[in-house]
Amino acid sequence: MRVALFITCFNDTLFPETGRATVEVLERLGVEVDFPLAQTCCGQMHFNTGYQREAIPLVRRFVEIFDGYEAVVAPSGSCVSMVRELYPMAADFAGDGRLAESVEELSPKVFELSEFLVKRLGVTDVGAYYPHRVTYHPTCHSMRMLRVGDAPLELLGNVRGIDLVELSEAEECCGFGGTFAVKNADTSAAMLSDKIRRVLDTEAEVCTAGDNSCLMHIGGGLGRLRTGVETAHLAQILASEAEEG
Amino acid sequence: MKKSDAFSPGPTPTFEESAKESLSDSQLRRNLGKATQTIRRKRAEAVGEMPDWEGLREAGRALKERVMRHLDEYLLQLEESVTRAGGKVHWARDAEEANRIIAGIVKDHGAEEVVKVKSIATDETKLNEHLEREGIRAFETDLAELIIQLAGETSSHILVPAIHKNRAEIRELFMERLGAQNLSDSPSDLTETARLYLREKFLAARVGISGANFAVAETGTVCVVESEGNGRMCTTLPPVLVTLMGIEKVIPAWRDFEVFMQLLPRSSTAERMNPYTSFWTGVSEGDGPREFHLVLMDNGRTDVLADEIGRQTLNCIRCSACLNVCPVYERTGGHAYNSVYPGPIGAILTPQLVGIGDPGPDSLPYASSLCGACYQVCPVKINIPEVLVHLRGKVTRHKQDRGGPRQKLDPENVAMQTVARVFSDPQLYEKAQRLARVGQWPFARGGSIGRLPGRLAGWTAVRDLKPVPQQSFREWWRQNRGSV
Numbered sequence: 001m002r003v004a005l006f007i008t009c010f011n012d013t014l015f016p017e018t019g020r021a022t023v024e025v026l027e028r029l030g031v032e033v034d035f036p037l038a039q040t041c042c043g044q045m046h047f048n049t050g051y052q053r054e055a056i057p058l059v060r061r062f063v064e065i066f067d068g069y070e071a072v073v074a075p076s077g078s079c080v081s082m083v084r085e086l087y088p089m090a091a092d093f094a095g096d097g098r099l100a101e102s103v104e105e106l107s108p109k110v111f112e113l114s115e116f117l118v119k120r121l122g123v124t125d126v127g128a129y130y131p132h133r134v135t136y137h138p139t140c141h142s143m144r145m146l147r148v149g150d151a152p153l154e155l156l157g158n159v160r161g162i163d164l165v166e167l168s169e170a171e172e173c174c175g176f177g178g179t180f181a182v183k184n185a186d187t188s189a190a191m192l193s194d195k196i197r198r199v200l201d202t203e204a205e206v207c208t209a210g211d212n213s214c215l216m217h218i219g220g221g222l223g224r225l226r227t228g229v230e231t232a233h234l235a236q237i238l239a240s241e242a243e244e245g
Numbered sequence: 246m247k248k249s250d251a252f253s254p255g256p257t258p259t260f261e262e263s264a265k266e267s268l269s270d271s272q273l274r275r276n277l278g279k280a281t282q283t284i285r286r287k288r289a290e291a292v293g294e295m296p297d298w299e300g301l302r303e304a305g306r307a308l309k310e311r312v313m314r315h316l317d318e319y320l321l322q323l324e325e326s327v328t329r330a331g332g333k334v335h336w337a338r339d340a341e342e343a344n345r346i347i348a349g350i351v352k353d354h355g356a357e358e359v360v361k362v363k364s365i366a367t368d369e370t371k372l373n374e375h376l377e378r379e380g381i382r383a384f385e386t387d388l389a390e391l392i393i394q395l396a397g398e399t400s401s402h403i404l405v406p407a408i409h410k411n412r413a414e415i416r417e418l419f420m421e422r423l424g425a426q427n428l429s430d431s432p433s434d435l436t437e438t439a440r441l442y443l444r445e446k447f448l449a450a451r452v453g454i455s456g457a458n459f460a461v462a463e464t465g466t467v468c469v470v471e472s473e474g475n476g477r478m479c480t481t482l483p484p485v486l487v488t489l490m491g492i493e494k495v496i497p498a499w500r501d502f503e504v505f506m507q508l509l510p511r512s513s514t515a516e517r518m519n520p521y522t523s524f525w526t527g528v529s530e531g532d533g534p535r536e537f538h539l540v541l542m543d544n545g546r547t548d549v550l551a552d553e554i555g556r557q558t559l560n561c562i563r564c565s566a567c568l569n570v571c572p573v574y575e576r577t578g579g580h581a582y583n584s585v586y587p588g589p590i591g592a593i594l595t596p597q598l599v600g601i602g603d604p605g606p607d608s609l610p611y612a613s614s615l616c617g618a619c620y621q622v623c624p625v626k627i628n629i630p631e632v633l634v635h636l637r638g639k640v641t642r643h644k645q646d647r648g649g650p651r652q653k654l655d656p657e658n659v660a661m662q663t664v665a666r667v668f669s670d671p672q673l674y675e676k677a678q679r680l681a682r683v684g685q686w687p688f689a690r691g692g693s694i695g696r697l698p699g700r701l702a703g704w705t706a707v708r709d710l711k712p713v714p715q716q717s718f719r720e721w722w723r724q725n726r727g728s729v
């Protein structure tokens with residue numbers, strides 16, 4: 001199977017290691033990965049902040065660039081939810097019937113990494129080895145908009161060496177919310193402090209999730225407090241293997 | 246404590262400004278955190294035992310959608326049914342007209358005191374203040390409403406207006422305002438004090454005022470759902486009953502209660518059935534009030550109805566489940582919203598009712614991380630995140646189109662325009678990635694960024710920022726998979 005990787009502008013620029021890990025996992029499973037270099041951003045930040053007129057050209061670009069692929073995979077629940085759940089609204093807003101049609105055709109083919117692996121490929125064991133104590137934060141958009149369900153936990157559960165611990169009140173938002181973290185910085189910080197408290201309660205070494213945006217926020221707080229707890233995107237855990245030899 | 250809100254004349258503070266204050270109130274944080282966590286857990290249990298909750302939600306949504314599609318017809322039908330049953334229907338274009346009608350009825354009966362059932366519609370119109378100006382005293386009879394009335398505060402939750410107060414605080418208030426002595430802070434002592442105080446009011450009042458949870462177009466039956474029984478007293482004891490109702494509260498038929506009476510109690514108080522549900526149809530000889538007035542109020546609702554995406558906001562049955570699950574509400578409390586409608590529903594309803602263009606209400610659609618917890622629990626499936634995003638668009642376009650030349654220089658607007666241009670062109674985008682790498686050196690120290698300038702300072706106030714790495718993903722891809 002040949003898929004297009006939608007890396008997302010955020011990962012491309014700030015978390016290239018997540019992109020490399022995604023490629024590694026997919027290729028390990030025999031999936032052929034293509035990376036259309038014309039891709040930039042899905043337009044989520046603009047659209048969700050209210051700059052919807054400005055987001056429309058980005059929606060159009062995305063649809064053109066990824067048109068024709070059997071599947072599009074992204075290591076971000078949030079950006080995928082933008083495409084799948086909000087592109088129809090964007091096309092309506094643009095008042096463009098043709099765009100709405102292309103969106104309708106493309107959006108069911110766009111997958112977040114864990115749901116692609118579990119629901120599309122039917123794989124729950126990717127042959128990873130990660131000897132660490134890990135807790136998983138289900139990001140709001142993967143959980144509520146995409147309904148990836150237990151896919152990430154199934155994948156993590158089959159990682160060898162992992163000590164997976166449950167996060168309490170896991171489903172509560174970490175407080176990132178895109179521009180929310182800047183516009184409502186105080187409220188965002190209050191939400192973050194509770195999330196951090198719960199992460200620390202697990203005594204995990206690593207907090208993982210399917211979105212680097214939330215992880216940057218959680219990790220930023222964990223780092224500032226010098227907790228010694230790290231964050232790692234799900235793809236990176238799934239890409240880890242035991243050293244050969 | 247706040248005085249002016251989105252429904253009062255004059256500017257309202259923004260959510261950010263007000264939230265700052267409430268976030269640093271540790272007593273409030275504790276009271277709210279405890280209360281919302283408890284009700285959240287109970288709601289999940291009450292909903293979990295239903296065999297087909299999703300089917301019920303869908304039925305509730307569909308019913309409400311039908312109401313909104315034919316609102317004009319149902320309202321006329323309701324007027325006819327109520328009139329036929331001996332009630333009198335009044336139409337109020339806005340809050341002022343509603344208040345005037347109600348004060349007129351009270352004065353016609355020469356009453357100087359009225360007893361009230363908890364009603365957010367009357368909070369919206371500021372009825373109590375209006376009555377006071379007309380020389381009429383309104384007594385709130387719902388325990389939580391009474392508490393905030395005595396404290397001179399405003400509601401911070403649509404179901405539990407005094408959720409921000411704990412028992413010790415209420416005890417002190419009762420001792421001070423009701424002259425109660427040797428009072429403990431046990432719930433039974435506190436309610437007994439309130440009961441004794443209210444009993445006199447019930448017996449003396451000649452006019453009762455209520456809101457409405459539902460009104461049936463087919464039969465003219467009005468319904469109030471409550472927990473304490475005070476509503477039953479207000480709607481049956483005084484000889485005159487006045488009900489103020491937003492026009493969106495009408496439902497087509499009696500049998501529709503089957504759906505709503507299952508959805509509402511479980512979502513609001515996490516009960517299978519609420520303790521008191523009062524229904525009345527006009528007036529009945531020898532039973533209850535001799536005169537019944539139903540005031541149907543628009544006050545911005547038809548504007549909401551005209552908006553295709555915003556319209557679903559009117560489906561709300563005011564259960565408050567969205568408040569209880571909202572991580573923002575849980576931390577800031579209701580007062581930060583500066584509206585009688587706080588929380589997620591308030592964030593979408595308030596700006597639509599008062600109109601876009603006032604910084605206070607305009608800030609409300611941004612008071613959300615778009616986590617979607619509200620949509621997940623809403624018994625009538627209002628897609629609150631969708632409406633939030635829609636309203637953010639309206640607010641932004643309003644600023645851009647009417648903000649004049651100054652808006653063009655607004656730092657956020659400038660940044661968004663620039664970034665949109667960069668994202669539209671892969672070459673510009675790659676150049677920007679390289680620039681970011683170079684541009685960050687003044688801020689990066691020892692592998693992380695501890696302080697950012699300007700508006701971004703909010704980020705680094707509590708979080709480190711990871712510096713932009715030396716190689717972007719696409720650069721890696723070109724190097725390693727370039728041949729593809």
Ligand code: SF4
Nearest residue numbers: 561562564565567623
């Ligand atoms: S929006 Fe939905 S969840 Fe919130 S109060 Fe209204 S009905 Fe309840």
